[in-house]
Amino acid sequence: MQVSKISNSYVNLAFQRKLRDDEKMEYRNDTIRQAYNFLGIKDVSMIMHGTSFPVSKNDIGVGSPFNSLSKDVVELERLHGFTSEQLGPLGEITKKDISPYASTVWAKNKLFIDFNALTTDKYANILDKESVSNFSVPYDEKNNIYEYSKFYEAFENSEILLNIAYDNFLTKLGSGNKNAIALNNEYTKFKHENNKRLLKEATFTVLSKIYGTDDFEEWESDLDRNLPERLDVSDPEAISRFKYLIDRNGRDFKMYAFTQFLINKQMAEHKKYRENIGFKYNADELVGTSKMEEYIYKDAFLKNMRMGCQFGGPYGPQLWDFPVPDPKKLFNSDGSLGAAGKFIKAKLESALNDCENVRIDHVFGIINPYVYDKNSVVIKNGQMDCGKFRGGYLSQMHDLDPNGDYWKILEKIILPTMKEHGVDPNDAVWEDLGTRPEGFDNLFYNILDLPGITELGYQRAENAGRRKNWSYMGSHDSWPALKLVKDGGYLGNQAWAPEYLAGFLNSDPTRSKERIEFQDKIVKDPMERIKAKFADLFMCSDKIQISFADFFGIDKVYNYGGQDVKTNWKLRLSKNFEDAYYKNLSSDHPTALNLPEILKIAVRAKIDREVVQKMQTDPNNADTFRKSINARMQPLLDRLDKFEHILKEKED
Helix, strand or coil, X not given: CCCCCCCCCCCCCCCCCCCCHHHHHHHHHHHHHHHHHHHCCCEEEEECCHHXXXXXXXXXXXXXXXXXXXXXXXXXXXXXXXCEEECCCCECCCCCCCCHHHCCCCCECHHHCCCCHHHCHHHCCCCCHHHHHHCCCCCCCCCCCEEXXXXXXXXXXHHHHHHHHHHHHHHHHHCCCHHHHHHHHHHHHHHHHHHHHHHHHHHHHHHHHHHCCCCHHHCCCHHHHCHHHXXXXXXXXXXXXXXXXXXXXXXXXXXXXXHHHHHHHHHHHHHHHHHHHCCEEEEXXXXXXXXXXXXXXXXXXXXXXXXXXXXXXXXXXXXXXXXEECHHHXXXXXXXECHHHHHHHHHHHHHHHHCCEEEECCHHHHCCCEEEEHXXXXXXXXXXXXXXXXXXXXXXXXXXXXXXXXXXXXXHHHHXXXXXXXXXXXXXXXXXXXXXXXXXXXXXHHHCCCCCEEEHHHCCHHHCCCCCCEEECCCCCCCCHHHHHHCCCCCCCHHHCHHHHHHHHCCCHHHHHHHHHHHHHHXXXXXXXXXXXXXXXXXXXXXXXXXXHHHHCCCCCCCCCCCCCCCCCCEEECCCHHHHHHHHHCCCCCCCCCHHHHHHHHHHHHHHHHHHHHHHHCHHHHHHHHHHHHHHHHHHHHHHHHHHHHHHCCCC
16 A cells, blocks of 8 residues: 555645744644654754844844844744754854854853843843944845844944943942842852852953963963963962052952853853753853963873874864863873863863753864974975974873873763763764764763764765764755755765665665656756655754754855855854744745655655565565554554645735
């Protein structure tokens, strides 16, 4: 028996493009979630970095995953069956380098502050709506689904608004305003709990401003270059210098603490909201370390050694210039954590305190990183002097790690810390893409049996292997599917071959006619091939990630990895993202993902595969099984078909 044809009785019904409130439960729970359950999918995560979130009004130039409109984004994602959001790193960035992967760990990005929230009683109305409006960027009312962040304006506007807010806070507090007093109580508690860290971070910020660079090794004063560690041992000269900096730059110190208080308060409030609705944010645990952390925790790192990647740089290796945790300081002789071990643990704890799950960036860097001596990098006439260069995998440099302690980071620090915070390591996102160092596979996959990433844009689901992997078509560093199709980047890629997709997604031999028709369709229409490829994705793993560019049908690249491109890190959703999404789906040439349509293909494919398996293991009962599973799954297929067409319905 063949799978019965899906009824088209819903096509001509007068449904609105957007789902009605009375339809949402059936759509999310009875349709999308049931499809995921049948396909064996337990997590679906949207990849979207913090600044890519939209802003509803009074836009300073970038988005925030903690503003009011972020909740609308989350609700749309939940409706379509998403269980989490894969954020980028949440730390402070600079005008010099807006990449989130060059950000700080503990100091959170002040650009994420929702300034509109500061006009409410909860924040003692320390900003008025007019001020926020005056220092916002104009919005281009084109109803586009995307736009570009304006980082320069964001830095300028946020600084002005934070100073106004702080002055208003002090004024209201001095006048006895009850809301200001309540806010100050929270502020005082925050400072008490974080005072030592805040003072060191503010010191670095002030000195970076004085010297005009955050590269502390370029600072003229040896005392300033080593101020944190000299303060830790109560050096009188350091104490005197520190007091001088506070006397001369007191407002900068106070502003730093107040700013960090505001963003941490808003992050905590948003976390409570997520806990109430059962939605997760995945933090992005940096493999790198910012200049701020290197300055403050200098004792944790090897002197002069930096982390990079063996291939892909203009001179051969990629020279990332990240400091390397000192293997000799990971563990003390009694087994307790040394300076480097404490730093690594605290760094991960910061991410897990902010979010409910975590992505481990460049997992090779916590097992066997590629390292080099920065003093051995000699560039002449655009070429690196390879004879002077010293670099290689840490495991090859026995003088740096004579006891092989670096390999213990994952098992002895990272995994226990995850479990302490209630995170199952099998749910974490471990970025294992790239050239794997010697010994990695045995430790990571065999001994620890941890999930990696399957990048299906360049791989077939039938060959994907480990189902426990997180799988995606592309990430923040990838071209979205639409751009691949428009630019012909998928041509010649066997993962996108029509004969493969048609065969894999229509494998029951009794449906040969459907398979031929399916193949013909995706050959003629590249957009149909994108749908097929995403159906392929849903057949791949039990944990799926989809980039926001792919979901919303955007053909722009968020970041060209390894390339200095003007638009890198700037792509974001417009404030009209929801209307634009549904308008796209109901257009004559939709590019956004119609999930029920794609899941319908995947569910049919799963039915086929179960039938084929039955034909191989129990051929005498295969026909009976085919009839049974078709009858059982037909209601789900009908619901998927129903909502596929609802989402395509044009606005009345």
